[in-house]
Amino acid sequence: MDIETPAALIDEARMAANIDRMQLHLTALGVRLRPHVKTSKCIEVARRQQEAGAQGITVSTLKEAEQFFAAGFSDILYAVCMAPDKLDRALALIRRGCALTILVDSVPAAEAVVAKGKAEARAFDVMIEIDSDGHRSGVQPEAADLIEIGTILQAGGQRVKGVLTHAGSSYDLDTAEALEKLAEQERALCVRAAERLRTAGIACPEVSVGSTPTALAARNLAGVTEVRAGVYVFFDLVMSNVGVCTPGQVALSVLATVIGHQAEKGWVIVDAGWMAMSRDRGTQRQKIDYGYGAVCDAAGHVLDGLVVSGANQEHGIVSRRDGTADPDVVERFPIGTRLRLLPNHACATGAQYPNYLAVASDGSATVWPRFQGW
Template sequence: MTLIRQLSTPAAVVDARRMQRNIERMQSRMDAFGLRFRPHAKTAKCLPVVQAQIAAGARGITVSTLKEAEQFFEGGIADILYAVGMTPDKLPRALALCRRGCDLKIITDSVAMAREIGSFGKRHGAALEVWIEIDTDGHRSGIKPGDAVLLDAARALHDAGMRLGGVMTHAGSSYDCDSREALLAISEQERAGAVLAAQRLRDHGMACPGVSVGSTPTALSAARLEGVTEVRAGVYVFFDLVMHNVGVCTTDEIAMSVLTTVIGHQEEKGWAIVDAGWMAMSRDRGTQKQKHDFGYGQVCAEDGAVLDGYLMSGANQEHGIVSRAGEPDLGIAERFPIGTRLRILPNHACATAAQFPEYQVLPPEGGVQAWPRFYGW
C-alpha cells in the first residue's frame, strides 16, 4: 500500500472523505428542491469523481471542452451539456459525438451562430439540441433576458429544424460576493433572469423545456428556484479558498491540496522555501481582491491541519515561499526543517488541479490511490 509519506512532491492530494461530503451536501440540497443536478466536470476532469457524483444522484454532467465530452462519453456518461459557446469549426466534432449515441447539448448566444448551427444541421440531416445562453449578471457571455436577439436566435434554430433544449445561465459574479444577503440577491437575479428568458420564448410560441442555472455560490445559497429545471455547479466538489472567502465552505471542507516539501530557508526573512511553485499552484491569485488574501495558498501540516497565519506568500516556477503573515517568523527553519512535508490549500481548485496529470487520493480506508485526470481541448 502506498502511503502519503512515500509520494514524490509536489503532488495534488484529494481527501476522498471531504470530497464525498461535499458531493452529498450539494446533492441533498438539490434533492430538497426537487431539481435535476448536472455537475460541472471541469473542476476535477476525472472519471472517478464524476462517477461518485452520479452515484449520489446527479443526472448528466456539464463540460467545458469537447475533449471532456468525448472522454466522459467513452467512460459511459451520455447526457452531456457542452457549456461553452459553439463555433463553426467544432460542429463536425459535436455531430460525430451525437451520432455515436451521446446526448450532447450545445449552446449559443448569437443569431449568427444559431443560423450557422441550423445550416450545418440541415446539411447533415441532424436536429441538434441547442440551448441559448442567457446573461443574468453582465459577468461574461450570453443574451440579456429581455433582448429581442433572444427571440431571433430561437427562431433561427426553430426554422432550421433544430431542437431548442432550453436556456442556461451562469452567475459568475457570485464569486465576488461575501455576505449571505449578496448571495441571496445574485441567486434570485440568476433565477429570475433565466425564467424570464424562458417565459418570453414560450409566450412567442416556442417550446423551452429546460431552464438551467448555477454556480457553486448560488447553488448553495438560493432560497427559491421556482421555474428552474436543473442546476449546475462545479468547484463545490473540491472547494477552495475563493469559495471560503465567498462564505460557502470552511477550510475543513476543502478537499484538494498540494503536497510539498521544504527544500531550504531564508531565515533572516522568515521564509521556508518549498518545491511547489506556480507550476504546481497555478498563478491564480483569486483571493487577492477579496477581504482575506491567502497569497498563493493556505499552509497546512502534512495531515491537513491548517497552520494559522502561514501562507504561500510568493512563488517562482518551481519554488514557493512559505512565511507567516504579519511579523516574520525568524525561527521558521526550526519550525519547518528541510524535508518537512506541508500541504497547501489552493485559491482556485480548477486552476491548481489543471497543473497535474493525476490526483493522489486519500480514501477513508487508508493508503493512496492514483486517479488520472483529463487534459486538452
C-alpha cells in the same frame, strides 16, 4: 506517505461531504444537479457525483465530452457557446450515441447550427445562453435577439432544449444576503427568458442555472429544472472567501516538501512553485489574500497565519501572512517536512497535474487520472 512531491491530493472524506452537501440541498429544492466536471476532469470524481444522485454532466471542452462519453457518460451539456468550426466534432459525438447539448447566444451562431443541421440532416439539441448578471456572455432576457435566435433554431429544424445562465459575478460577493439575492436574480431572469420563448411559440423545456455560490445560496428554484455547479466538489480558497465553505472543507491540496529556509526572513522554501499551484491569485482582491495558497500540516490541518507568499516556477515561499518573520521556522519546519498547500482556484491547480492521489481516511492513496487539453 511515500509520495514524490509536488503532488495533487484529494481528501476523499472531504470530497464526499462536499458532494453530499450540494446534492442534498438541490434535491430538497426539487431540481436536478448537473455537475460541471471541468473542475476535476476526472472520471472517478464524476462517478462519485453520479452515485450521489447527480444527473448528466456539464463540460467546458469537447475533449471533456469525448473522454466522459467514452467512460459511459452519455447525457452531456457543452456549456460554452459553439464555435461553427467545432460542429463537426460535436456531430461525431452525437452520431456515436452521445446525447450532447450545445449552446449559442447570437444570431450568427444559431444560423451556423441551422446550416450544419440542414447539410447533415441532423437536429441538434441547443440551449440559448442568458445573461443574468452582466458577467460574461449571453443574451439579455428581454432582448429581441432572444426570440430571433429561438425562431431561427426552431424554424431551421433544430431543437430548442431550453435556456441556460451562469451568475459568475457571485465570485465577487461575500455575504449570505448578497448571494441569496443574486441566486434569486439568476433564477428569475432565466425563467423570464424561458417564458418569453414559450409565449412566442418556441419550445423551451429546460431552465438551467448555477454557480457554486448561487446554488448553495438558493432558497427558491421555482421554474428551474436543473442546476449546474462545479468547484463545490473540491472547494478552494476563493470559495472560502465568498463564504460558502471554510479552508477545512477544501478537498484538494498540493503536497510539498520543505527544501530550504531563509531564517532571518522567516521563510520556508518548498518544492511547489507556481507550476504546482498555478498563477491564479484569485484571493488577492478578496477579504483574505492567501498569496499562492494556504498552508496545512501533512495531515491537512490548517496552520493559521501561514501562506505561500511568493512563488517562482519550482520554488514556493511559505511565510506569515502578516509579514512578520517567524524566528523558529527552521526548528518547526526542518528540511524534508511535508506540507499541504490549499489552492486559490481548484480548477487551475488541478490543471497542473496528470493525476490526483485520492487519500482515504486510513491514509492509503489511489491514483486517479485526469486529462488536459482541448
